[in-house]
Amino acid sequence: MGTSKKGQFCAAVSANRQIGRRCYRLSLAFEGTGAKAFGELLPGQFAEVDLSEVALPVMEKIPQDLRDASKREIILRRPFSFCDVTVQRNKTIAEILYCVVGPASLRMTTLSAGDSVSVIGPLGNGFSMPKGKKTALLLAGGMGAPPLLHLAKVIRRDYPKIECVAFAGAKTKEELPFKLRLDKASIKSGLVLDEFAKYKIKSFVSTDDGSAGYTGFVTDCLVQWLDECGLKEKDLIIYGCGPEAMLARAAEIADERKIDCQVSMEQMMACGIGLCQSCAVECKTDGSGETIYKMCCKDGPVFDSRELVFKK
Amino acid sequence: MGRSLTAESWFLRNNMMGKSVDISVDFAGVKLANPVFTASGTCGYADELADFMTVNKLGGFITKSITAAPRKGNAVPRIVETDSGMLNAIGLANIGLDKFIKEKLPILRKMSPAIFVNVAGQTIEEYTAVMERLAAEDAIAGFELNISCPNVKKGGISFGTDAGAVAEITSAVKKAAGEKVLMVKLSPCVTDISVMARAAVDAGADAISLINTFTAMVIDIERRKPVLANRTGGLSGPAIKPIAVYMVNKVYNEVTKSCGVPILGLGGIRTASDAIEFIIAGASAVAVGTWNFVEPQGTINIIEGIKQYCLRNNIADIKELTGSLL
Numbered sequence: 163m164g165t166s167k168k169g170q171f172c173a174a175v176s177a178n179r180q181i182g183r184r185c186y187r188l189s190l191a192f193e194g195t196g197a198k199a200f201g202e203l204l205p206g207q208f209a210e211v212d213l214s215e216v217a218l219p220v221m222e223k224i225p226q227d228l229r230d231a232s233k234r235e236i237i238l239r240r241p242f243s244f245c246d247v248t249v250q251r252n253k254t255i256a257e258i259l260y261c262v263v264g265p266a267s268l269r270m271t272t273l274s275a276g277d278s279v280s281v282i283g284p285l286g287n288g289f290s291m292p293k294g295k296k297t298a299l300l301l302a303g304g305m306g307a308p309p310l311l312h313l314a315k316v317i318r319r320d321y322p323k324i325e326c327v328a329f330a331g332a333k334t335k336e337e338l339p340f341k342l343r344l345d346k347a348s349i350k351s352g353l354v355l356d357e358f359a360k361y362k363i364k365s366f367v368s369t370d371d372g373s374a375g376y377t378g379f380v381t382d383c384l385v386q387w388l389d390e391c392g393l394k395e396k397d398l399i400i401y402g403c404g405p406e407a408m409l410a411r412a413a414e415i416a417d418e419r420k421i422d423c424q425v426s427m428e429q430m431m432a433c434g435i436g437l438c439q440s441c442a443v444e445c446k447t448d449g450s451g452e453t454i455y456k457m458c459c460k461d462g463p464v465f466d467s468r469e470l471v472f473k474k
Numbered sequence: 475m476g477r478s479l480t481a482e483s484w485f486l487r488n489n490m491m492g493k494s495v496d497i498s499v500d501f502a503g504v505k506l507a508n509p510v511f512t513a514s515g516t517c518g519y520a521d522e523l524a525d526f527m528t529v530n531k532l533g534g535f536i537t538k539s540i541t542a543a544p545r546k547g548n549a550v551p552r553i554v555e556t557d558s559g560m561l562n563a564i565g566l567a568n569i570g571l572d573k574f575i576k577e578k579l580p581i582l583r584k585m586s587p588a589i590f591v592n593v594a595g596q597t598i599e600e601y602t603a604v605m606e607r608l609a610a611e612d613a614i615a616g617f618e619l620n621i622s623c624p625n626v627k628k629g630g631i632s633f634g635t636d637a638g639a640v641a642e643i644t645s646a647v648k649k650a651a652g653e654k655v656l657m658v659k660l661s662p663c664v665t666d667i668s669v670m671a672r673a674a675v676d677a678g679a680d681a682i683s684l685i686n687t688f689t690a691m692v693i694d695i696e697r698r699k700p701v702l703a704n705r706t707g708g709l710s711g712p713a714i715k716p717i718a719v720y721m722v723n724k725v726y727n728e729v730t731k732s733c734g735v736p737i738l739g740l741g742g743i744r745t746a747s748d749a750i751e752f753i754i755a756g757a758s759a760v761a762v763g764t765w766n767f768v769e770p771q772g773t774i775n776i777i778e779g780i781k782q783y784c785l786r787n788n789i790a791d792i793k794e795l796t797g798s799l800l
Contacts, residue, residue, distance in 0.1 A: 170526060170771065212768065235557040237711055239768055282526070282770070430551045432560060433767035436522035439515075439538070439564050440553035455546050455567065460522070 171196030205313035209283025210239035210434040216269040245308035259308040296397035303404020328365035331380025335373035410472035423467035444471040495784040506533035513763035514592035519578040526770035532587040539594040544570030549703035559711030563704035583613035602650040609652035616655030622686035637673040644677035657681035668728040683738035715742030726756020746779020
């Protein structure tokens with residue numbers, strides 16, 4: 163799990179498109195040393211974005227359920243992973259897929275082309291590549307999808323012989339950070355996720371309430387697929403990003419079936435750079451049964467699932 | 475970067491030629507290149523910070539709290555953002571004295587800022603044991619006695635909210651500190667902070683730092699539970715700055731002015747203007763805490779801004795400014 167040279171950079175907003183009811187895609191352009199640093203960003207790495215000076219939308223555009231939250235002053239940066247990184251001749255475009263949930267993401271929606279933001283990154287450790295594996299299983303829960311999209315692209319580019327299968331789940335159809343396309347030719351659900359299909363990766367959709375695709379948790383969908391796939395466990399690797407309960411279940415499945423599994427964890431963090439010590443993730447130590455806290459920002463956010471102690 | 479002062483600094487460099495300003499400080503006998511520290515617990519042991527800024531530009535550096543044995547710290551969530559501030563309940567997570575000496579001191583030794591080690595413990599014996607081990611280390615300028623952490627069950631704030639206990643622990647660790655500067659960090663969670671400052675000074679404190687965080691709570695109304703696993707945390711950030719400035723001024727007037735013990739002022743500093751408020755109120759030096767999380771290079775801008783303020787106001791020596799409130 164490697165790292166690239168990090169720093170504090172000024173990024174220019176090149177686009178900020180609404181792609182769902184509360185879901186947006188922000189494109190940031192980096193030049194100079196920032197272009198180099200973010201050009202080397204690994205899938206699963208993240209950045210801390212300063213949104214404190216970004217204006218709120220006008221009151222009429224603030225959803226009713228976020229009006230109280232919109233009164234909150236923000237001071238801390240916010241951590242975001244990236245769904246795509248494109249290196250151009252003299253700049254790098256790094257894209258953030260985000261959902262509007264509180265005072266910072268609400269401000270983020272008002273960014274438009276020409277604005278600039280202060281970004282610290284790339285931070286943390288990304289996913290390790292699936293060397294020696296035959297099939298990579300990308301398991302995305304809700305807003306956990308973005309770094310897996312980036313991972314899909316990089317695996318396709320650097321390991322074209324490795325198969326990828328994506329599993330994307332959310333509570334409801336509306337909370338899936340994708341546009342769904344109906345296609346009778348597609349597997350089972352009849353749903354296609356173009357975001358994965360463009361990398362020639364087939365995907366399974368699940369929703370807890372059955373409003374789209376498989377009814378149930380994305381991990382149940384994975385289990386069903388594993389039961390039917392007829393592949394050897396040692397040839398598989400699971401990459402997970404999503405809510406902690408989903409990652410805990412993924413770790414359990416991986417453990418039972420002896421499949422390698424990497425998960426991207428999330429914790430409240432003040433800085434993202436190892437200063438504040440708030441983003442503690444409980445990890446096993448060798449043998450003794452004692453646990454230690456590692457820092458999500460520096461030691462993660464991607465961990466080998468065998469290392470983690472999940473909350474019961 | 476949006477927060478640098480390019481246009482203004484250009485103007486000043488080109489129009490203030492010939493004037494000079496001395497922003498070095500003698501802090502309880504320790505010579506500082508400038509009056510800006512990073513606050514304990516906000517910059518680790520300096521190695522993490524070094525990726526983002528030139529640590530050697532700081533006047534002083536205060537380490538994360540060190541305890542005799544390593545501490546895991548509290549369960550998560552350990553932080554929550556508040557209006558213009560944040561609560562933390564890290565719980566003095568640290569690598570412990572042995573590992574600090576072996577792994578971190580060699581790095582700190584090579585750095586030019588005055589290094590203060592923040593020391594915490596559950597008992598007076600634990601504090602003194604840590605200080606005795608470190609007292610002979612030439613890499614260290616002094617100690618900051620943490621008797622104001624609100625996030626641990628034993629020790630911490632329980633020493634800092636009773637004048638008798640402040641006096642007892644200060645005089646006990648004074649011997650252990652040997653030749654090193656002993657700075658006592660006060661909690662604002664008291665009826666009269668001057669009483670605590672007086673107790674520390676009379677018991678031998680060479681310097682006082684104030685303020686630590688305020689005990690506070692944020693509630694998740696959907697779950698009807700506190701957000702932090704520790705239930706309460708310490709409030710820091712710009713929200714507490716006016717209270718901190720008031721307390722520095724009060725302690726300066728009522729305790730330290732007459733005896734010359736310097737104050738390290740902190741609480742919500744983000745800008746040079748904030749820092750200067752503390753200095754005018756009575757601080758000889760200032761520390762930046764929460765802001766490091768947002769702008770790791772912020773301290774450098776503050777140092778530059780202090781210089782510019784002095785030039786603008788014909789202040790030849792920053793020491794003239796300490797306690798100059800009219």
